[in-house]
Amino acid sequence: MSGYYQVAQTLADKRQKQQAQAAAQLAYSRDNKRIDIAANIGTALEAPGAFANGAEGVGLFRTEMLYMDRDSAPDEQEQFEAYQQVLLAAGDKPIIFRTMDIGGDKSIPYLNIPQEENPFLGYRAVRIYPEFAGLFRTQLRAILRAASFGNAQLMIPMVHSLDQILWVKGELQKAIVELKRDGLRHAETITLGIMVEVPSVCYIIDHFCDEVDFFSIGSNDMTQYLYAVDRNNPRVSPLYNPITPSFLRMLQQIVTAAHQRGKWVGICGELGGESRYLPLLLGLGLDELSMSSPRIPAVKSQLRQLDSEACRELARQACECRSAQEIEALLTAFAPEEDVRPLLALENIFVDQSFSNKEQAIQFLCGNLGVNGRTEHPFELEEDVWQREEIVTTGVGFGVAIPHTKSQWIRHSSISIARLVKPVDWQSEMGEVELVIMLTLGANEGMNHVKVFSQLARKLVNKNFRQSLFAAQDAQSILTLLETELTF
Structure with a gap:
């Protein structure tokens, strides 16, 4: 604990x-x-x-x-x-x-x-x-x-x-x-x-x-x-x-x-x-x-x-x-105009993180969205992520996991990334994970949830793209790479 x-x-x-x-x-x-x-x-x-x-x-x-x-x-x-x-x-x-x-x-x-x-x-x-x-x-x-x-x-x-x-x-x-x-x-x-x-x-x-x-x-x-x-x-x-x-x-x-x-x-x-x-x-x-x-x-x-x-x-x-x-x-x-935040942002990207297991990784990434004002309900958002995990594990191989959810509890749809110092057991037949890319999209995003997930999955098949992610020196380098390679 x-x-x-x-x-x-x-x-x-x-x-x-x-x-x-x-x-x-x-x-x-x-x-x-x-x-x-x-x-x-x-x-x-x-x-x-x-x-x-x-x-x-x-x-x-x-x-x-x-x-x-x-x-x-x-x-x-x-x-x-x-x-x-x-x-x-x-x-x-x-x-x-x-x-x-x-x-x-x-x-x-x-x-x-x-x-x-x-x-x-x-x-x-x-x-x-x-x-x-x-x-x-x-x-x-x-x-x-x-x-x-x-x-x-x-x-x-x-x-x-x-x-x-x-x-x-x-x-x-x-x-x-x-x-x-x-x-x-x-x-x-x-x-x-x-x-x-x-x-x-x-x-x-x-x-x-x-x-x-x-x-x-x-x-x-x-x-x-x-x-x-x-x-x-x-x-x-x-x-x-x-x-x-x-x-x-x-x-x-x-x-x-x-x-x-x-x-x-x-x-x-x-x-x-x-x-x-x-x-x-x-x-x-x-x-x-x-x-x-x-x-x-x-x-x-x-x-x-x-x-x-x-x-x-x-x-x-x-x-x-x-x-x-x-x-x-x-x-x-009366609904004040929402501030618009990008799907990718430096505030949600972390390198050299240490977690003991996948539970801590998901807890941290959801909690960080609460810290940054992208959700007022980080615990409820975390539960939604876990509901998806219980259906099917989100390890996709190559040392990568993509936990994801479409949730009413997210205020600003976000991609959160944590590159780990040591890999953790993701309880998946695809092996341990050292890069976590979490997708949390709003309930009103329609099919955008599937489009974002599919685009990421296709990119991760590319060996050069994966190597670039793992070799990036800092969070800014990861952000620049993703902004260049992905279109949302």
Whole structure:
């Protein structure tokens, strides 16, 4: 079993390295439409992992986590050190600090805020700041001090009126004056934005554009406020669905109004990391998606397959739908244009490979197709290859085997090649094998499966062709030979 484990571990390591390299790249659509992919985090300790997953910044730092599960509020120095830590980890990446979203459903005992019948509509976030102005000012001071060490941005939650943001800006100026008076290092200015989660904001985005620099849509709260649905109430929670014509039209309205005035718009709720809805979010023109960091590699990978113009048309059609069911049907029918990959590719050719048996060879070649994104189901593909092997062994003589299958599990039809250091028993009367040429063709390839197999078999009868394959110095030489000799 150790041999199988070693092959699996090799493939897993290769896949992890490849995913890390892909995640580290900036996010672009297939047609080079840029969109920022950021992470939602609650503590500074989460930042390194988020950046390792490919986060291009932090779209939501939940500062309220510093205030919870304790007997008193964190002082300025404790907050400063926490905020500084994440900024230093980020380098020049932007970090959006959401000011304390406490009260309501996030009860803080030491603030002595009474229990409420409906906390989601109650006394929370920016609504409590005037009463706890000292607490809020302390947080502003800590963020401003930390902002001198990186790219910090400030975001205010639960804003519903212009008066609230004007009051916040006044407090921000007071904090700057105090820090200057105290002789403490701090940022003189800071980028300011608001959470768009209360529907009233959507109708006065133009006014807010005069006062703030960006908007981040909190899709979780916005959904329940738009529909008057308590998402924690099982009797009405089925109504909690952001993918409806009304919600999408609202997003479209926000993005259009903000972009007309040169402001960017992100989204930081659960919706931002939902792969099924990524085409809609791209099509609506959002500038940033912020999500749980483990989702980032998959979202970036999916984004590279999407055409922004096609997604824009999808979003337009979705906004014209009459029901959520119609939108879901649109999404199901929406098929982004596949990237076309050649049957032969260097990434699937290996020389000087060591396997103990044919099982390891097939396991490795199928797993490699998974690593290279040619299949999302390498284990199912391997089973299909073995179904063919069980019918008749695929050793063809001359030290060559051609395992093959026509499978629904292959995304890009492929020829995989492994030339072995030592021959292995292929359990065939045709003798041992030291060159494995595996054909994995899509289920919709028709008779192409037979044509490719037949052409290879005819070529392998030719002694000079075989000798050239065995004598080739490296994978590139094998690829060049096959591209010259074969026509598909």
